[in-house]
Amino acid sequence: MMNQNNLRFGFLETNTLRYSFYAAIAIFILTLTGIFGTFAQRDVIQDTLSLDLVALVLVIGVPALVAGRSSQSDKPVITILNSAIAGLIAATAVILVVLLETIVPQEELMFVFNNYRPIIGGVATLGAGQDNLIMGILGLLALSLILGGIVGGILSLPQRWMLAILSGLGSMVIIGLMAGQIRNLVTPSDALGVVGAFVAGYGAGYATRTIANPWLRRLLGFIAGGAVGIVFLVLGNTGAFAQNGALLLGGDPSIIMGGAVNSSLTMIIGFGIVGLAGLIVTSASSFVHNSAIFLAVVFALLGMLNVQQRMTVIMAIVTFIAFAAATIFIPPLGTQSNKQYRTLSPQQKRSIDVITGVLALVLALVAPVFMGQYITNVLDLVMLYIIMGIGLNVMVGYAGLLDLGYVASFAIGAYTSAILTTPSIFTTGCIPFEPIADARYAEMCTGILTNWQGVGILTFWQAWPIAIVVSAFTGMALGVPVLRLRGDYLAIVTLGFGEMTRVLTRAQITAPVLGAAQGISPVPFPVIDLTSLNPDWYFELSNASTIYYLYIFSVLAAALVVWRLSGSRLGRAWRAMKADEDVAQAMGVPLVRTKLLAFGVSSAFAGLGGAIFAAQLRGIFPDSFTLLVSINVLSLIIIGGLGSIPGVVVGALMLVGLPEVLREIQDYRLLVFGVLLVVVMLLKPDGLIPPPIRQLSKQQKVPQSASPQPNTQ
């Protein structure tokens, strides 16, 4: 499948040996760095499944998965055998550590490997202690064989069943780990209501297929959703929900009926919109359809989690079934909706696209109400990395210029904005070492008295564009000396730029301006002051949920700009340059200009992100601008798929979002990075979502402007 020279020794394939050998080395190191010990205290399913057991299963299962996937045989037996052997080899790595522990005194092991925790007696020996260690080791070997075989068996199932089982198990673990943070996101009554409205709209979509007028259908979808809203409103008012709209089963009071929405009319309209969404997806592209239903499933599960409050056994089973079933049943429905979508006229397609876009935007805008501070905070971070990923994609994904110093532009944007907005003793009239006579200044001067950095003459909104422009121009300036460098050489030099920036921000020589290790604070938060229009319109973007809007606006803007550019003359020049610089130039692409524009555009997005980052953190410190930032951004665009905007989103969710939510693996972040990169590169060398092929000749047949004779039926 992957490798033509996959020689075999009997049934055993070389790929199996190769991958499981790599895996064994990784596992040996993981075990020595204490992965089982650290994870032992954490439960995935309450009192049933602990995280170290999950780690053990993964440690055996992932090599088995990779080996099974790369098996070239059509016979299930051989796939199963290869997977089992890969699992066995992986398990021997764990056993080696167990044996090491019996030979070397624990203190010495812990002296060398700081995080090492004894693993005998834990999951690694299946609970067996020193006295019956042999049994434990044999047990683990047997378990690894069986487990590997099961993985191989799953792989031999039809694709859809395989995906169903894997997605069911995966989401069970992820939701189990996140349970603490997400259990209060959606109340059961809200979940029931919203999902109910969605299903009503979806049903209406199928029931009204014969109706030709799209707007009449949409109205019916809206009415179907609204009707569900009315039912819930009546139920709520007649006391069917315990107090404040919480379900009789338990769980939190309804957010919708309890607080966020303060009029019944708004609520009915809101439910109507959900119904409309349900109807729209029945004739939308399969991607839209599938993600919408997937979202509905997650919403329903969150409601149930709110009642259960923990990842109980029943919750785990429901989660598994829900995701497995979703994986099996949603795609065929999606194919149907896609078929509907394809038969539509261009105008109708366009109107569906516009409505989908608006609905998605509405969803994104109301999301912080449901998500709570913690998840919103994580999403803010994810979006920051999406912005940077989109920017770095211009350099690496399109123009093919490997940049390892992207953090430099990020830092320049952040520092520029911070310096311009942070008030200091120079600009406020607060005088240090003198008692503050005027009470008016007392409040204002707190925190500023010791602050020598910053000029504080601009608001965030004025400083933001300046930060973007400064980043773009410094990016271009850094680009000038490296114009002639390619590939590895360019990577090394840009790496140097990144480090230089970090060192400069820490240096004493720049301390009067940049504040050295103390950085610059307090950076003021952005304020939207529209009191001249309406006395109530004064918004401080001072917390995760409000800065969220700034991020989401920036992500959308960045994605739009880069999407437009990538299909334009400039984007083609970038990609041609990536493919073959000399030929591109011989075809008339001016290299200097094109490269510098790539540097500039790319850096501008880092600056854009940096300025928001400074305002969000209320201060900036050199430690935020390490090489790791550059590596994170680069890894996420490679995993997502170079040159692909949806790929950046998926990559950022996986590499930034997941570790942030799964606090337990924070320490193993880099290891997880490495493993993930290797696995993705082995299984999907073009990344998870490779960039789309632009079907230009089809696009051409669709008239760009309104055609003279409208062809609605």
Add this chain to the structure above:
Amino acid sequence: MDQPLLNVIDVTKQFGGLTAVNSIDLSIKPGLIASLIGPNGAGKTTFFNCVTGFYTPNEGKIIFDDRPIQGMSTDKIAKRGIARTYQNIRLFGDMTVLENILVGMHHRLTAGMWRPILGLDRAEEADAITEAIRLLEFVGLEGQGDYMAANLPYGMQRRLEIARALASKPKLLLLDEPTAGMNPIETDTMMAFIRQLRDELGLTIFLIEHDMKLVMTISDQVSVMDYGRKIAEGTPKEIQNDPTVIAAYLGTNIEDEEMEAEA
């Protein structure tokens, strides 16, 4: 008589101690099909690289369309109206066929950075795509526009490379071994196609070729290089009877019996 479109005067290119191109004079009048032949390693491709600006000649002048172009960068020379193809096909493999052609149009389009961002380049793009599709039809690749260039069969890749070169609306088209790796039937088709380029588009064509049948059939003018020097120039008939040419070929490349037989 017309002024020559390309006039190369005393051009020399050295790499360290090696003189790859040694004071070559050569001129091509508009509307001609000119060929450059010579044994392997004679410096033909290096000479092409000097004309297209990939190499800067150490000495000499290259006048194109009455203006000197030696020492200019390849993109500027492309803009002046010289386009080329390569001996070993060099397409932008992970771009579609149409996108390859649109890159060829690069200097004829005007959108910079801001217009695409604001969505103001649509009319220009639509026109460019229409023209690119027409060009595809011209070279016989209709309907292949959305395939990845790297996935096309070999013969089509050759045609695409020519289409990409044509997209820049050149005055002079340089073809570096356009029939390399082709069988006799494909070669005949290519020969007819090169003629068609000259006759229908009014191009001046300058080609490097090893296939003597093709060279002798379609060329108006043949130049012969050996060890970096031009050793002969003339009509196909003159070249076939030139003793220096025969010596050069026989001395270095005995396999080429075709030359001998025809002489």
